[in-house]
Amino acid sequence: MSRTFAQAVLADLYAPQTGECWLKLLTIEHEDLDAPIRLVNDYQDLVSRGNTYTHFAFDFAPPVDQEGELPRVSIVIDNVSQLLIEMLRQDTRTAPALTLEMVGLSDPDTVLATWTFDMREVTWNVDTVRANVAYEAYAEEPFPVGDFVPPDFPGYFNATATR
Numbered sequence: 297m298s299r300t301f302a303q304a305v306l307a308d309l310y311a312p313q314t315g316e317c318w319l320k321l322l323t324i325e326h327e328d329l330d331a332p333i334r335l336v337n338d339y340q341d342l343v344s345r346g347n348t349y350t351h352f353a354f355d356f357a358p359p360v361d362q363e364g365e366l367p368r369v370s371i372v373i374d375n376v377s378q379l380l381i382e383m384l385r386q387d388t389r390t391a392p393a394l395t396l397e398m399v400g401l402s403d404p405d406t407v408l409a410t411w412t413f414d415m416r417e418v419t420w421n422v423d424t425v426r427a428n429v430a431y432e433a434y435a436e437e438p439f440p441v442g443d444f445v446p447p448d449f450p451g452y453f454n455a456t457a458t459r
Contacts, residue, residue: 320355320397322373344407345407373426393415
């Protein structure tokens, strides 16, 4: 998670009025997609770092750090175009990866904040797709992940192999 805001940016974010427009970018990646889906919460498309983000209605609140808990975010995406439904209906073993970013309209190539999550607990209707997203709990994964056993590493256990 990257959240390094310059003092000038923070002052602009907290100001009652500003000349800057802050935009939220959403990138959805999954092995079943031919290319990532890139969306910007604005009324026009945006090019950021050479990638075109399609204007699309969605919203999320940046995650809040709470001690002892992994950050969680609820995201709501407009479903009128049915953009995500085909991907969500597929029975896959891996969750789509979401990258949420904030940029300023005057300098869209400078990313002010980045959060990367996996899409979990997805529900949808004709109007919206709602998903709870969370960081992977890598601290809860077993370590070591695997064992060195003959079926998985036959060359290691082959008596005729040279060392």
